[in-house]
Amino acid sequence: MSEKEIPARPLPEAEAALIARVDEHKDELVALLKELVAIDSRVVNLETFSDQSRIIAFVEAFMKGAGASCEQYHCPHPHAPAASGQSWPSLIAGIGARGGKRLQFCGHLDVVPFTAEGWATDPLVAVEKDGKLFGRGTADMKGGVACQMMAFKILAGAGIPLKGRLQMLFLPDEEMNGEYGSQFMVREHKAAIDSPTIISEPTGQPPIKSPAIIVGEKGHAWLKLKFLGASGHGSMPKQRSNSINKATRFVEQRSNLRLPSAKPPLSLANMLRSLLGRFSLGSLLRIARAPPAEAPDPYDKDGIGVGNFFKSTISFNQIHAGTKVNVIPSTCVMEVDIRVLPGITLQQVIDSIVDYCTDLGYVIRLPEGFRNLQREAWKERWEAFLLEHPFDVELSVISSTPGTFEDPGRPFTQLLSDAFEDVYHVKSVHFFAPGSSDAVFLRGGGISDVVLFGPTGGHTHDANEFVDIGDLVKMTKVFLLVAYRMLCKPI
Template sequence: MRGANGPRRSEVLDEQGESIPAPGGADSWTTADPEAGAGAAVTLLRALIREACVNDGDPASGQEIRNVRVLQRFLSGVPDGALEMQVFESAPGRASLIARVRGTDPEAPALGLLGHLDVVPVDPDGWSRDPFSGEIIDGEVWGRGAVDMLYLTAVFACVLREAALAPERPRGDLVLLAVADEEAGGEYGLHWLLREHPGALRVTEVLSESGGMRFGDHVAIGVAEKGSAGRRLIVRGVPGHASIPYGAQSAAVRLGEVMQRLALFEPAIQLGELWSRFVSARVSDPRLAERLRDPVRLDAALGELGGIAGYAHAISRVTLSPTVLRAGKTHNVIPGKGRIDLDIRTLPGTTDEEVDELLRQMLGELADRVEIRHLRGWAATSSPTDTPLYAAVERAVTAVSGAPVVPNMAAGGSDARLFRELGIPAYGFGLLGPSWSYERYREHIHGHDERIDTGSVGLALEALRRIVRDRIG
């Protein structure tokens, strides 16, 4: 569908009947009130949280159509012709929203704002409040998805609406890509959209998640993500009655031997330019920084990094994490087959052949008795830091926060990689408050009691406004 949906109005109601205020008036593109805009983004965030679009990997889960409807209501006050909206469903309820403000110059950049609408499951027993209430407590919005990444999706929608309500069209396109299924790999979201409706996603540069946290006195902006090279290791033994274990060849025991080797194995350290910049931003002690830049001494120094040591370990090498172990079906039968599933995260440039060789090195003399099968994966991706968009992000974030920017690599993955694979620069954006260290950021993503302060929502909103004006205003 194209154009606005519903009546033209300056106020939209969420499912609970609460007002979602418009972010500024008709001239908000150039003179938006930061406080008013932040209030709209916070109210929209709360509405998105309450829809509980939980994605557990089952094709019927997610039901992101509910959050699509929230965004449609929020954008419904835009005059006809100022905004093009399309809803795509890859399966019943698995909906994504593409909303575009067209610019006046077809040669100008088309800036994509990529946000996802789904959230990961919760364990209610681990939460001190209702994980889908969207409550505001002491200036913080509580709920699953508050940090990952509904606050940014709300900020993206607010800036898009401001652009659509402005008295003049921007020079280039501004596109909201609010997609389904990011948390389970994107097969019902961006993967499907790029395959089935690539024309609707026409952008030349992209901002998404995985940025804005503080590395010391710097603000991190994501320019790269590790790849995924999942593997299944199959071991075989000889089944038999468990009452006679002498001389048995149990697949369970062989799994244990493989697990022991995995626990002791460390892939080679590989340090690149991003590593050095991470150390410079995060480590103030010159002696510790020197040790961290030395591959021989790095591991001995990791423990001195405190809560960020795990991240530092992850981005300095390929990592192998056993996640699923299975052998046997009943307690009185020696299993004849077992398996270990590995989550393997790779650095840029790592090939599938190199991953398989790494596993053979780990297995040693066991390699001939273990079958290696490939699971789903993708290559590591990165975007250069010499693009106009990255420069605009750097200027905006520094102007709003007063802090310099440092490019970083995400240990996990996001939908942004799909645009990088197409040669489109994509960056992990965000701007969180000074107390948001990387450790705090990681604690809240997929964790209990997820929440974000309203001040950080306002910072991200103001930084994004500056970027959009810089690139297409």
């Protein structure tokens, strides 16, 4: 996909010399990423402890070798026996003086599980092919981590006095929602990480060549809905009280579900304007209409669904019911994935579900602490009402985060955009992500200037995950330029 080049601004000699060092370190950068991939750092779920001590020890040794002082922070695992010592480690490695300006690189070291199935190569042995490096975590996100580690090492080794502090925060569990990593650090050690932050998650995807700068993320509400009905013999169907029928009515009439709306932080017009700075309209339309380039799915009639960025969405993703073909099930449990724009609260989402249930004629039970509009409508007659009308559906919250957003006009984002354009020679594009990451918890904890920006890759969370090797080099240059301009140049 061709991108419009912008003329290269001549860089001052010192900057040009500094980023030229990245080219000299290219082999070392790729070797570093291969080593990170080879250390198995899979995480499974919140209940299962995954030992991340090997990978933390590896990055700590590297960062100490680069001249950093390091500190580990341990979040105890709640399901571990007290004396077992099982804990999730985060690490801060830093150089330079405290007190002045501070810049933070950040990445998670965990990867999602995999089976060998579908992989052309061993997921833990990163292999180079066609300018790409294949392996679990190459894109999400050991690639970005390796770039930031290398930028850190080059700056630390350049002998330029720092006017502030450059630090790198390594986190252990982003793929499980950051409970023992970013959430723990924000809660217990916020002062240590309160800094403008670039999280090097992959923010570029083929066919687009150059990564975007992600300034915000939608929030999520993962809800479990347990539909309750009457059991019975399958030979005597119960249209209204079969729990599966109740659940399917809920799915079927979803066009009546009015999820809360909010003004998108970046309007479609804004986003389009910035995209047109980089792409021709023709190529943009091709991207929007194209099926996923790497693995087209013949069943996929939805495509990318660009509209999903600008509104709240619901996806019905799990359903469990029944024990036997001739028995009417009394319960049907469905799990739904709702994504909301910044500014929308969990209570608003729940209100919309309650309203929808009222339309369907369902009585809904909510967890403690939430307003129930049905209950408010019935006031003091609610208890009496329930005696005659048992609950049709019980809602519980699996997890939720609010959406968060950074103003792309802030000087820090501008600094990053400029460095990007100086290295990539294309217009920077600001975007927000439909999914969430550690950025949500950092911003949610009151840390400003948190953005996502990392190398182009693909098949994240899937077989044959890869990162673009050329992009690793460019990305490292951008990180180095940002750090230099923020911490070294005379202010």
